Amino acid sequence: MKSKILALLGSALISGTAMAGGYQVNLASQRQIGMGHTGTGLLTGTSSIFFNPGAMSHIGYNGVTIGGSALISKIAYSAPESYGVTARTDNPMGTPFQAYGVYNITDKLSAGLGVYTPFGSTANWGDEWGGRYALNQLQLQAIFVQPTVSYAITDKLGIGIGLTYVAGSVNLQRSVPVQSQDGSEGSIELDGNAEPAFGFNAGIYFQPTEKLSLGVSYRSKVNMQLEQGDVMFSNIPAAARGNFPDGTTFNAELPLPSTLSFGLGFKATERLTLAADVNYVGWDAYERLRFDFSQNVAGSPFSEANRNYENAFIYRIGGEYMVNDALALRAGAYLDKTPVQDGYLTPETPDSDSRGLSAGIGYSVSENISIDASFLYINKKERTDDANLSNGVPGTFKAVAYIPGIGLNFKF
Secondary structure: OHHHHHHHHOOOOOOOOOOOOOOEOOOOOHHHHHOOOOOOOOOOHHHHHHHOHHHHHHOOOOEEEEEEEOEEEEEEEEOOOOOOOOEEOOOOOEOOEEEEEEEEOOOOEEEEEEEEEEEEEEEEOOOOOOOOOOOOEEEEEEEEEEEEEEEEOOOOEEEEEEEEEEEEEEEEEEEEEEEOOOOOEEEEEEEEEEOOEEEEEEEEEEOOOOOEEEEEEEEOOEEEEEEEEEEEEEOOOHHHHHHOOOOOEEEEEEEEOOEEEEEEEEEOOOOEEEEEEEEEEOHHHOOEEEEEEEEEEOOEEEEEEEOOOOOEEEEEEEEEEEOOOOEEEEEEEEEEOOOOOOOOOOOOOOOOOEEEEEEEEEEEOOOOEEEEEEEEEEEEEEEEEOOOOOOOOOEEEEEEEEEEEEEEEEEO
């Protein structure tokens, strides 16, 4: 019994089935989603705050952007040696969002503020599937607030940096292999808010010719600390309550990994712009997950499980075609390599290599107002794993996602 309890507590606390590698959510701009989420080497407008702060001083206007997406994801699970699907998630719709504002202080100096959600997840497996001792439900939220400054060294070269303030929360629920007198299965719920954390986002933008532009950006790792989170137990029989003491709290830490990005833009014609990005995500920061409890749970003051994520690449291409001065058509694709090694697959992160296809449209209602709409389809490769190194759930997982989005842009 003790080993089972420690195994389920050692599962990932703040990870999830976000539709990107690990628990990352790459949905930072409706225009750029339509172009495969490229943008490091482009003038992306106010969203340069996220993609490349060095480009912000070159966009040439003051502006505000507000946008959001509807993330509809489904995950199917097949138990070992079974035929067909044995469980599916019933996930609520996720709503990642972004808001940016840029103001030109001088011809060379710009200031901006971004609020966006690059990490997060929601997964609901229910309380009847075979992996319920690993996970029933998970909700993770992480919101970044980024004040940013950018300076145009020349009309071809710009630099920028932003400080990121990060707030987050988590709620995780899973079943416990004990039963109360009425036959109800026990459960554990962990709920907490992260302490404020800080990082930075910096970039360099360079346009050597009228047709070619280049960029490099770096978003730093942020360590999320959860302190004094609540541990709540339900349906625990009287004989086992000593192992599940009321009033228990927990501390835990989760790294939100760094990302180094290289990008280029190429104006093939007056109307056609092409782009390519490579992102290198520092997932090796996520080596293990440890819970420290205020009271012994199942006879131990802590639990620990290895994760041993590997650094991973994301390869992106995209394009935008201006049909006329008001209407833009966009398309893109990407390959997102998984950071999860064999033997470490869990129902919180049943991750595999992801293929994304996107399309988008932009329309200028007036000189100062425009609308962007996008649609992203993500297909994760089917993956079978024995999960023997992560206290996960052996079996086969398959995930897909459908993500429409819309954004409004205002210039002033």
